[in-house]
Amino acid sequence: MLQEATQDAETHRTGTSERGSFCFAHCSCGWRxxxxxxxxxxxxxxxxxARTT
Ligand SMILES: [Zn+2]
Structure with a gap:
């Protein structure tokens, strides 16, 4: 099974979420x-x- 590396900048859609008094970043790729x-x-x-990945 071949897995092509077709990741571009569009795959990293980041955002932030708040939880209690804390805030954390998350990404569409699963990163948090x-x-x-x-x-x-x-x-x-x-x-x-988003820049370094
Ligand atoms: Zn990402």
Missing amino acids: GPARRSRERARTDADLH
């Missing part, structure tokens, strides 16, 4: 960032993930 105290921080995590 660590819980952060601020949404801005979580957005930075998401941004970094």
Whole structure:
């Protein structure tokens, strides 16, 4: 079985979710960032993930 690597930037749709007083980033690829105290921080995590993956 061959698995083609056809991942492009479109596959990484990131967003942020809040849980209690914490905020974390998530991605359409299944990735989830660590819980952060601020949404801005979580957005930075998401941004970094989308750029480096
Ligand atoms: Zn991703």
